[in-house]
Amino acid sequence: MKRLLWIAWMLVPALGVAQPLRVGSKQFTESVILAELARGEARRAGIEVEHRRELGGTAILWSALQHGAIDAYPEYTGTLTQELLKDIAPDAGIDALRARLAPMGIGITDSLGFDDNYAIGMREQRAEQLGIRRIGDLAAHPELRLGFSNEFMDRGDGWPGLRQRYGLPSTQVKGLDHALSYRALASGAVDATDLYSTDAEIAYYHLRVLQDDRHYFPRYQAVFLYRLALERQSPAFVTALKRLVGQIDEPAMRRMNAQAKLEGQREADIAARFLDLPVDGHEDGFWQRLLHRTGEHVSLAAASLALAVLFAIPLGIVAARWRRLGQLVIGLTGILQTVPSLAMFVFMIPLFGIGAWPALAALFLYSLLPIVRNTHAGLLDIPLELRESAAALGLPWRTRLTRVELPLATRSILAGIKTASVINVGTATLAALIGAGGYGQPILTGIRLNDVGLILEGAVPAAVLAMLVQWLFEGIERWLTPRGLRMTARE
């Protein structure tokens, strides 16, 4: 127990003190590369920047930026108008966005030079053959077979609107799974499909992106969002960010995406090459990575568990002593358990920023219920005659609790701690979504790059750790359960 507390204590300086600038990225390749580009430009200006990579989605980054847990991250204008800011015209330009964001303390760069829009793509060869360059050209070819992702088929701003805007007569339209649409297109099973305009596959499958000449799709211009306070605190960094403005066109971005996704190059190297910076070839070996992640994962799970034990056992005792209060305590911890982990992480950002702290807090809250409930149940399950025998000896409540009731509830309490720890090891893989690292990191990257080997690099150790924890606790249980409780009464 003491050791676990030490680990928790040692996490403090690692998280709180040194404060280099932090750039965040979402869990898809383009976002990671853009963040690396920002880091590269900053490095050129002599500014050390930390990259909090692959955070769990727009909500987390947006919240983290607002609360100063990160200083900048790449975003798209379409996401701002469609999702993040409800009260702005869907076609608002960057100037309008800048005016809207400034009061929130958020700055926005001009476009980096490309849009990542919904688009319609065809095989280059086929398009050339039919002379199709723009979406409008499809109207002349009703015989073409169109295959769209199911989401695109259903959305109001997807196929139904597109068909109306361009007056497309096509009749041969079917829904596909997005993962299959590129292969369907490449094999000639369909002639055109929906895609994102910077997808790596566009170059790989030699596709042509048709021009949206009637501006049907909302624009998703790539920009950087940053904390406006940096314009005073670190103007050189803002200048470095702005140096990327207009530098990356669609083919360049597509090429870089392909280098990461299809060729398996490291995002940092891709960014360095693009910026003509020296490539830092150093990469940790497998065992080094594993050790590092194991450290992150175990300390996260162990520290949160230790904290939970510290709070949950007293809570369980209180709940068992005062029934009314007990119902309340168990109800509340039960509600905590139902909060989805991603939502829990988002709630934690205003309090703890991103990284290990909010993950620790979330895991702590998740660990409470099994321990509180089992402590409570273990104490209440003690036969009445034993509780009364202790009372009849004239022992005060505290002595009864420590000498009789807690030892008798040991098994139940340990079972609760064991449940909490196994849940913790599993849930800690999600902590990578909030920048806490651990085994979840290679899983996230592996999913993003569709790299099964990388996924296993996180999933296998996580499973092994869960088994080790289970096994460890069985040992502890055997060791801590009073000997007299392990015997069955003789007749």
Place this chain on the structure above:
Amino acid sequence: MVESMAMSSPQPDQPPRRAADFALREVTKHYNGVSALEQVSLSFAAGSTTALIGGSGAGKSTVLRLLLGLDWPDAGTVSAWGEPLQRDHLLALRQRVGYVIQEGGLFPHLTTLGNLALQPRYLGWPAERIRQRAHELAELARLPLDALARYPAELSGGQRQRVALMRGLMADPDALLLDEPLGALDPIVRHELQDELKRIFCELGKTVIVVTHDLAEAAWFADRLVLLREGRVVQDGRYEDLRDRPADAFVHAFIHAQRALPGGAA
């Protein structure tokens, strides 16, 4: 020798000892609307041995629970040593009263010695004194010494009951309340322990109240029998009084409920 042991080392910080006397005055107690005692008045003189008898649900155990403050009366007063029970003084009261229940109520996570040591350790006795007292009581209760290191699960039913009695006697209480102390034992062990309990009661000279549903056992232990029925005292007297002058038909029936053995050798 046993006498001197029983009187040994009173607590320096406690008032001078005297055998306990208890009284219930007009006590009524209900559990969830079900009556356990109705307007019962009883007193137990210092140094006396009394048996509470009656069928199950007659309210016998409730009397003991009220005397220990494990339950509180709905009406009436309970007093010990002439003083009404007060919640703030319960610990001191319980430390001076031994309580033994059916099956013993031993703590399964502690050895015999651990069970015995719980109360005296809280009272601040040094380990050596606890060990010494445990050995004295093992002799009194005829418990083999090697049973002191065993867990309750490793003891026989009779041994468990002996340990429960020893635990009740550890701090040399002024009174002993026993609730069906032999209820769970087989007839031979039970018979043997009846003899020993009687001997112990005689030797110690404490105020003893024993609850039993067994008339012969009650008559064996105590001069005074109190017969309860549905929460009321039906008759209070010597065995001969109950037998020869039963207060009503129920007492008569209760006395004669003992089955005569075939051949008349009751």
